[in-house]
Amino acid sequence: MTLTAVDARRILAGITDPEIPVLTLDDLGIIRNVEVEHSNVRVDITPTYSGCPAMDAIRDEIETQLSAGGFESVAVETIYSPAWTTDWMSEAGKRKLNEYGIAPPALTTQQDPAVLCPRCSSADTKVVSEFGSTACKSLHVCSKCGEPFDLFKTI
Numbered sequence: 001m002t003l004t005a006v007d008a009r010r011i012l013a014g015i016t017d018p019e020i021p022v023l024t025l026d027d028l029g030i031i032r033n034v035e036v037e038h039s040n041v042r043v044d045i046t047p048t049y050s051g052c053p054a055m056d057a058i059r060d061e062i063e064t065q066l067s068a069g070g071f072e073s074v075a076v077e078t079i080y081s082p083a084w085t086t087d088w089m090s091e092a093g094k095r096k097l098n099e100y101g102i103a104p105p106a107l108t109t110q111q112d113p114a115v116l117c118p119r120c121s122s123a124d125t126k127v128v129s130e131f132g133s134t135a136c137k138s139l140h141v142c143s144k145c146g147e148p149f150d151l152f153k154t155i
Contacts, residue, residue, distance in 0.1 A: 001070070003036060003039055003041070003069070003070055003071060004036055005034045005035065005036045005041075007036075007069065007070075008034045008036055008041045008043070008066060008069070008071065009031075009034055011065050011066055011069040012025055012026070012031055012034070012043065012062065012065070012066075013025075013026050014065070015058070015061050015062060015065055017054065017058070018054045018057040018058065018061075019054050019134050019136075020097070020100070020102070022096045022097070022099070022100045023093050023096060023097065024093070025045075025058065025062075026090065026093075027089060027090050027092060027093025027096060028048065028088070028089055028093060029084070029088030029089050029090065029093075030045050030046050030047065030048065030058070030084060030088075031043065031044075031045060032044040032045060032046050032079050033079075036071075038072075039070065039071055039072040039073070040071065040072060040073040040074075040075075041066055041071045041073070041074055041075070042075045042076075042077060043062055043066070043074070043075070043076050043077070044076075044077050044078075044079045045058065045059070045062070045076060045077070045078055045079065046078070046079050046080065046082075046083070046084040047078060047080075047084060048084050048136055048155070049084070049135070049136065049155065050080065051135070052135075052136070055078070059076045059078075062074070062076050063076060084155070085108055085155055086105035086106075086107075086108065086152065086153070086154050086155050087107055087108050089104070089105065097118075097152055098118045099118075100118075101118050101119065101149055101150075102118060102137065102149065102150045102151070102152055103115055103116060103117070103118050103125075103140065103149060103150070103151040103152065104152055105151070105152045105153060105154040105155070106154050107154075108154055108155075110154075113154075115140055115151055117140075117142035117144065117145060117147065117149060118149055119142065119145055119147050119149065120142060120144055120145040120147075122142050122143070122144035122145065124142065124143040124144050125140050125141065125142050125143065125149075126140065126141060126143065127139070127140055128140060128141050128148065132150040132151070133150055136152060136153055136155075137150040137151060137152055137153060138150070138151050138153055139151075
């Protein structure tokens with residue numbers, strides 16, 4: 001059986017982010033390119049930010065899953081340019097974040113977007129800390145329901 005880039009992408013579509021397990025790599029938009037030649041595959045990924053500690057785990061999982069899927073040689077390359085942006089996240093991924101209790105990022109083109117509470121949808125929220133449970137999130141609290149929540153920062 002000859003493996004294709006479609007086969008590789010199908011495997012990659014099932015890999016979740018180690019820090020936010022409701023999101024897939026596709027949801028995050030970090031898979032930049034997939035090339036297959038014979039049973040060798042190369043995957044280009046762009047980190048959400050240059051110091052993201054999850055990238056090693058993501059690279060290892062890509063290698064593990066593609067090898068298990070029948071690819072003999074797996075190369076994962078990190079591409080820094082263009083820099084990743086939250087605009088690359090899928091709408092499905094943003095919906096999953098909200099359902100998980102993390103406010104999704106706004107589009108980078110939006111000026112001063114309202115941060116909606118993922119629990120009650122109120123826009124009456126405020127920043128508690130610029131850093132949440134991970135560096136890519138900030139901590140907020142909802143004035144209406146009183147619940148704290150993370151916002152996935154717009155980058």
